[in-house]
Amino acid sequence: MHDLTPITALGGTSQRIDTVGDVCLTEMPDVALASVAARRGKEARCRAALKPLLNADAPPPGRTTANAPFESIWTGPDQWMLLADFTTHEDIAAHLKSHLADTASVTEQTDAWVCFDLTGPRITAVLELLCTIDLTWFETGDAIRTSIHHLGCFVICTETGQSVRILGPRASAGSLHHAITTAMASAL
Amino acid sequence: MIIHHPLLGPRDSAEFVYLGAAALMDRPDPETASADDWHDYAYLRDNPAGPHRELWFHEGGDRSILIVTRDTTTHEITDVALARPAGAQI
Amino acid sequence: MTQxxxxxxxxxxxxxxxxxxxxxxxxxxHPGDTLASALLANNVRLMGRSFKYHRPRGPLTAGSEEPNALVELRxxxxxxxxxxxTTAELFDGLSAKSQNRWPSLAFDAMAINDRLSNFLTAGFYYKTFMWPAAFWEKLYEPIIRKAAGLGSLSMxxxxxxxxxxxxxxxxxIIGAGPAGLSAALTAARAGKHVILADEDFRMGGRLNAETFAIADMAAADxxxxxxxxxxxxxxVRLMPRTTVIGAFDHGIYGAVERISDHLAIPPAGKPRQILWRVNAQQCLLCAGATERPIAFENNDRPGIMLAASMRAYANRWATTPARxxxxxTNNDDGHRTAQDLHxxxxxxxxxxxxRPDAQRSHDYEVLQGAQVKDTxxxxxxxxxxxxxxxxSSRTVxxxxxxxxxxxxxxxxxxxxQRGxxxxxxxxxxxxxxxxxPPGMTVAGAANGALSTHGALQSGRDAARKALGLKGxxxxxxxAEDAPVNQSPFWYVQGCSxxxxxxxxDVTVKDVKLSHQEGFRSVEHLxxxxxxxMATDQGKTSNMGGLAIMAELAGKSIHEVGTTIFRPPYTPMAIGALAGRMRGxxxxxxxxxxxHFWAKERGAVFVEVGNWLRAQWFPLPGETHWRQSVDREVTATRASVGVCDCTTLGKIDVQGSDAATFLNKIYCNGFAKLAVGKTRYGLMLREDGIAMDDGTAGRLAEDQFVVTTTTANAAKVYQHMEFVRQCLMPDADVQLISTTEAWAQYAVAGPNSRRLLQKIVDADHDISNEGFPFMGCANITVCGGLRARLFRISFSGELAFEIAVPSRYGDALMRRLMVEGEEFDVTPYGTEALGVMRIEKGHAAGNELNGTTTxxxxxxxxxxxxxKDSIGSKLSERPGLNQxxxxxxxxxxxxxxxxxxxxxxxxxxATGPVDxxxxxxxxxxxxxxPALGCMIGLGFLKDGGNRLRERLRLVSPVTDLTVEVVVVSAHFIDPxxxxxxA
Structure with missing residues (x-):
């Protein structure tokens, strides 16, 4: 076991939590991520290999799956992001590669992203100041990659109107956090 | 503008980066092309007042490059397709 | 003064x-007042001075079309x-100042212009300031600038x-008058998502200003x-205080919502305004109509206003400009005002x-067939x-x-758009x-349905049609359904x-003069x-001007046409366009x-694209940046230095065709690169010009890690996606950016290996034999943390780049500092990095400047x-190979x-300098620091054959001439x- 102490994307040793009114923004450092892109011509085999990992069919465009052990987001044609608990799946990329073998390219993405959960009954008022997503139709299981404060982010609806998960570029975690908390103060 | 992504539906054009005319996909065959062919490919562009096929990179989205047919006089978009067809299933 | x-x-x-x-x-x-209604209630009619003649002016209208009553607010x-x-919502403590007057609103010295009006006619500037030309910059323009404009900025x-x-x-739905409300109700009851926006703080439009009944209730009720x-x-989302400022492509509308303009100061954290981008499947424009004035001699005195505005002041705001x-009037609507005020x-x-046949009244005198001659x-x-x-004449x-x-x-x-x-x-x-605009329908008075009943019906029908509602x-x-009885009457004959x-300050006379001088298109006029022009964009004035033009030209107004309108509908704050993107x-x-570690060390940061990078790390006693940078360079070359190079773009290229793909994007060959090896690669644009350079390390048969320069990371990724999707669609290649996933540090200097050997786990041999120059490998560090090691050098020294998952980057840097103490390890910034790469003759952004091959x-x-690669063919052009x-x-x-x-x-060395x-x-x-002098990299004609030649380096803008000698670009360790090593 190595002896290097990690820091969160916001530079802390523990997750940062911000609350405005009844909406809460929580930094989620314990999310392991890997991208899975089907190899050309092996798309069907890749999907078949993904199925037991996801306990579901690989999601179609704009959708996610939320079963253990790996949650998933559609990220592009024949391409998904898989999510797992960091504490148990820090080796997510190696683990997936061993299952998917030559059907997919697997790339560790854990620390390419910062993950925030935004929860509360009025998150819609916050989100509409941040991104172009049509929130009237944004339901549990939907996921959209869009721009927030000029940063390409994934926004995943984990509970309609109540909870979203936002993945943004890790190096800009501070800017993204500032944009979201500013919108919270403005909207709530 | 709103671009109707073949996979993701209507998306704001702000999520895209314009990459130029779709004619860029027709790269000359290096085995057979003449110097003029390369010159035309690299430097000459049509500038139609009307329908224009062009490439839009969904940088803020799924990273697909789309071939968008847009009327340059009205911005009406009549067709959108993936530059690289997806695999058997998406 | 009381009200x-x-x-x-x-x-x-x-x-x-x-x-x-x-x-x-x-x-x-009172709450509900505008500044104008409250001033009128206090018997203040004079609210401003006109732009050119400084004529005393009061409000002409009760809405956003107001040309006169412009003030400096706050x-x-x-x-x-x-x-x-007329639109400023009153709040407690509001302070307003009149503008364009000196020393006071009642006595304005510049009103002299009014006496000079014979000279200040249409085209005055064009005619007057033509000659002599030299006077323009020194005399005319400063005078005009001083006199121009209405209000002043706070600076x-x-x-x-x-x-x-x-x-x-x-x-x-734009506008919440009778048509808008009727449409909103129809759409809302059908379950549709509706946004109803109105510029007013009180929705209802004209219904708030009228006394007639709808469904046996007062219209406002x-x-x-x-x-x-x-x-x-x-x-349904109601958006009062929201002006839809423009209709843009594909159903996108801009709307400015005034969140805090009716408050003295926005509450903490709250915006003053929000610029909404409304994406509407369908749009119903229910913007109503604007009353138009009649021109007559001296029709601009304070107290003269549009009749329906006067009625609105009375009915909605319970005030009148005079007792x-x-x-x-030329129509029945004027009589409605008389009745309501009476x-x-x-x-x-x-x-x-x-009209000679105008209706009479029991309550007041009606002068039929009469006209106002003067005031x-x-x-x-x-x-x-x-x-x-x-x-006969009569004074009223x-x-x-x-x-x-x-x-x-x-x-x-x-x-x-194209309307x-x-x-x-x-x-x-x-x-x-x-x-x-596609998706837009117009209803109510905006579409000519001027009666209340007509507006209600038109709003309902338009909403049903736009939404495809059946049944x-x-x-x-x-509701009131008076027939529309409008006949043109633009100005009183004989007025000037x-x-x-x-x-x-454009008069009937000015329009006639411009016609006489040949300005006959509406746009020229x-x-x-x-x-x-200006803040009201002619909402009350255009029509009259066009009508007079048509009359002079002997054409119909239809033939003359109209100028058209651009966004914004009413003026908006620049701040609203900027949003939060300031400073x-x-x-x-x-x-x-x-970063956090570097900040603790007191690093000076520099912006590189969006990145903040440590530029140098000053030590106590260093007073000039050169001291820090020289020290960092010297220490690195003498022992070992560490620099964060995470910002270089990193792109993971995988797939069975990955090597073929790299062969296409790099001008040099990659197909035969062995696993565990890294190679320098140069990317060209298709026109043969260098685009970017970097390295590609082959981690597996089907996996490369490509690096790009910091500045070009996004552009190179884009280019690679273009090649992959548009030029090689059948290839088995997958790309993903991993720039931020890995913290990557350059460890450079003769002791770099010894330092790294203390970090890298013992089962990985990083000796010169086990891990030679240009090697790359997946390794572990510090007892099992996955990492990547590249033996590449930008400094010219024995060097490595080591990468760990970003969350461990902070700890790794601190560890390198601790373990490196015995070697006097020195962190270095981008300046030292730049010095060392120049000493080594490595090209960077300055050399890959978009013109070089x-x-x-x-x-x-x-x-x-x-092989064929992007740009290889056109790089052979004779013009690039002279x-x-x-x-x-x-x-x-x-x-x-x-x-x-x-x-x-x-x-x-000799000859002309041109x-x-x-x-x-x-x-x-x-x-x-190694050579003890300044050095430079540059491009020289036939430079390969001119070593040791003396030249002059000149910079006319800084008045510099220096004698230089041409040497190899590799100053260090050629x-x-x-x-x-």
């Missing part, structure tokens, strides 16, 4: 009193010029915040009831109707002179005059025409100083006279994994002829104390022994 002109009733809250000041004087008003940094008093930064937001709906119902519906008023106890001195009253109307039907004493010339549909937003309004003879007005239409409530455009938040900031960079032989082509060289000053500057040009004799230019320069 002497306050009437009964109205939609103001008399239980609360608001105190405000105008030009320093304190007044009282004070200090929040001072806002040219704010319409301080705007202290308020503005937001941007995004909303979506099935139907956007009916409106309030509908609004209350809409409020309860979850699929004794007259009306001048009912409120205002004395109607007379109704002057241009009197310097700072406010005192009486009007009327020419009666029989030719009054403190205010309501003028009604009919109504113009508000077609502005229909023009924002061109068309003339409707029946209405004697322009109505929406041409190609409307029987719900009934429209009973009769104002058409009160904001720009507008530019020559300034008719319809440091103009763009997001990217922090490196070692592989040949220029000294890498001509790298372009493989054995015998004297620029070649990268090194440059040293003859005198070691002399400066070498980037950007300077190279000239032969562009024709240019020999090349310097791209990079730095002080080299044989490359160090990197292989």
């Amino acid at each position: 002497t002109n306050r009437l009964d009733g109205g939609q103001i809250d008399r239980d609360a009193t608001l105190s405000f000041t105008f030009d320093g004087k304190t007044y009282a008003g 004070s200090g940094a929040r001072q806002e010029p040219n704010t319409r008093a 301080q930064a705007d202290p308020d915040a503005y937001d941007k937001g995004f909303r979506h709906c099935d139907l956007l 009916w409106a309030a009831q509908i609004i209350a119902e809409l409020c309860t519906m979850p699929n 004794r008023v007259a009306i001048f 009912a409120k106890g205002v004395k109607i001195a007379a109704v002057i109707d241009t 009197k009253g310097r700072l406010g109307l005192t009486f009007v002179e009327v020419a009666q039907a029989d030719g 004493e009054c403190g205010a005059l309501g003028v009604s010339g009919g109504w113009n549909p508000n077609v502005h937003l229909t023009c924002h 061109r309004p068309t003339w409707d003879d029946g209405l004697a007005a322009f109505v929406p025409g041409g190609t409307l 029987r239409a719900p009934a429209v409530p009973k 100083r009769a104002w058409l455009d009160q904001q720009n 507008k530019r020559y006279t300034t008719l319809g 440091k938040e103009f763009h997001p900031t990217r922090l490196t994994p070692s 592989a040949l220029n960079l000294g890498m001509g032989r790298m372009v493989s002829k054995a 015998a004297d082509a620029l070649m990268q060289v090194g440059l040293r000053p003859i005198n070691a104390d002399h400066k070498v500057t980037a950007g300077g040009h190279l000239m032969n 562009a024709a004799h240019d020999q090349g230019y310097v791209t990079s320069a730095a002080y080299s 044989e490359g022994e160090r990197v292989r």
Whole structure:
């Protein structure tokens, strides 16, 4: 076991939590991520290999799956992001590669992203100041990659109107956090 | 503008980066092309007042490059397709 | 002063009193008032001075079309010029100042212009300031600039915040008058997502200003009831105080919502305004109509206003500009004003109707077939002179005059794309025409349905049609349905100083003059006279100007046409367009994994793209950046230095065709690169010019890690996606950016291996034999953490780049510092990095500047002829391969104390110094601690064959001439022994 102490994307040793009114923004450092892109011509085999990992069919465009052990987001044609608990799946990329073998390219993405959960009954008022997503139709299981404060982010609806998960570029975690908390103060 | 992504539906054009005319996909065959062919490919562009096929990179989205047919006089978009067809299933 | 002109009733809250000041004087008003209505209630008619002649002016209207009553609102940094008093919502403590006057509103020295009006006619500037030409810059322009404009800026930064937001709906309804409310109700009850936006703080439009009934209720009460119902519906969003400023492509509308303009200061964290981008499947424009004035001599005195505005002041705001008023009208609507004001106890001195058959009244005198000839009253109307039907003159004493010339549909937003309004003879007005913005329908008065019943019905029907609703239409409530009876009457014959455009001081005479001088297109008329320009964009004035033009040209108004409208519908704050993107938040900031550590060490940071990078790390006692940078360079070359190079773009390239793909994007070969090896690669643009350079390490048969320069990371990724998706669609290649996933540090210097051996787990051999130059490997560090190691060097020293997952980057840097103590390890920043790469002769952004080729960079032989790659064909063009082509060289000053500057040009040792004799230019320069002098990299014609030649480095802009000698670009270790050590 190595002896290097990690820091969160916001530079802390523990997750940062911000609350405005009844909406809460929580930094989620314990999310392991890997991208899975089907190899050309092996798309069907890749999907078949993904199925037991996801306990579901690989999601179609704009959708996610939320079963253990790996949650998933559609990220592009024949391409998904898989999510797992960091504490148990820090080796997510190696683990997936061993299952998917030559059907997919697997790339560790854990620390390419910062993950925030935004929860509360009025998150819609916050989100509409941040991104172009049509929130009237944004339901549990939907996921959209869009721009927030000029940063390409994934926004995943984990509970309609109540909870979203936002993945943004890790190096800009501070800017993204500032944009979201500013919108919270403005909207709530 | 709103671009109707073949996979993701209507998306704001702000999520895209314009990459130029779709004619860029027709790269000359290096085995057979003449110097003029390369010159035309690299430097000459049509500038139609009307329908224009062009490439839009969904940088803020799924990273697909789309071939968008847009009327340059009205911005009406009549067709959108993936530059690289997806695999058997998406 | 008390509110002497306050009437009964109205939609103001008399239980609360608001105190405000105008030009320093304190007044009282009520919630629900605008600044204009409160001033009128306090018997203040004079609110401004006109632009050119400084004529005293009062409000012409009661809405956003106001040309006259422009004030400076608030004070200090929040001072806002040219704010319409007619829309400024009153709040306690509001302070306003009149503008464009000196020393005071009542006595304005610049009113002398009014006496000089014979000279200040249309085209005055064009005619007067033509000659002598030299006078323009020194004399004329300063004078004009001083005299121009209305209000003044605070010259301080705007202290308020503005937001941007995004909303979506099935139907956007613009305007909450009878048509808008009727449409909203229809759509909302059908379950559609509806946004109803209105610029007013009180929804209801004209219904708030009228006394007639709808469904046996007062119109305002009916409106309030509908609004209350809409409020309860979850699929409806009401947006009062929201101006839809423009109709953009594909159903996108811009809307400015004034969140805090009705408050003294926005609450903490709240924006002043939000610019909404509304994405609407369908849009219903229910913007109503604007009353148009009639031009007559001296029709601009304070107290003269549009009749329906006067009625709105009375009915909605319970105020009147005077206790004794007259009306001048060409239609029935003027009589409505007379009736309503009479009912409120205002004395109607007379109704002057241009029509000989105008209806009479029991309550007041109606002068049939009469016209207003002239008016009197310097700072406010005192009486009007009327020419009666029989030719006799008559004086009517009054403190205010309501003028009604009919109504113009508000077609502005229909023009924002390809719409061109068309003339409707029946209405004697322009109505929406041409190609409307796709998805837009126009209803109510904006579409010519001027009666209340017509508006209600039109709103309902348009909503049903736009949304494709089937079934029987719900009934429209009973409402006023007076026939529209508008006939053109633009100006009183014989007048000359009769104002058409009160904001720009354009008179009937000016329009005639410009016609006489040959300005005969509407667009020319507008530019020559300034008719319809400035903050009101001619909402009340355009029509009159066009009509007179048509008359002079002997054409119909239809033939003359109209100018069209652009966004924004009404003026908007620049801050709203900027949103939160101001100052440091103009763009997001990217922090490196070692940022917090570097900050602790007191690093000086530099912005590189969006990244903040450590530029150097000053130590106590260092007072000049060069001391820090020289020390960092020297220490690195002597022992070991560490630099965060995470910012270089990293792209994971995988797939069975990954090597083929790299062969295509790099001009040099990659197919045969062995696993565990890294290679330098040069990417060309298709036109043969160098695009970017970097390295690609082969981690597996089917996996490469490609690096790009920091600045080009996004562009290179884009280019690679283009090649992958558009040129090689069948190839098995997958790309993903991993720039931020890995913290990557350069560890450079003769002791770099010894330092790393303390970090890298023992089972990985990183000796020169086990891990030679240009090696790469997946390894573990610090007891099992996955990491990547590359043996590459940008500094020219023995060097490595080590990468760990970003979250461990901070800890790894601290560990390197601790473990490196025995070697005096030195962190170095981008300046030292730059010095070392210049000493080594490595090209960077300054050399890959978008004009240089592989040949220029000294890498001509790298372009493989054995394969096709992007740019390889066009790099063979003769023009890029001339015998004297620029070649990268090194440059040293003859005198070691002399400066070498980037950007300077190279000239032969003797001969002329001019562009024709240019020999090349310097791209990079730095002080080299190793050489003890400044050195430079540059491009020199035929540079490969000119080693040891003396040249002059000149920079005429900095008046510099330095003698330099041409040397190899590899100042340090030209044989490359160090990197292989």
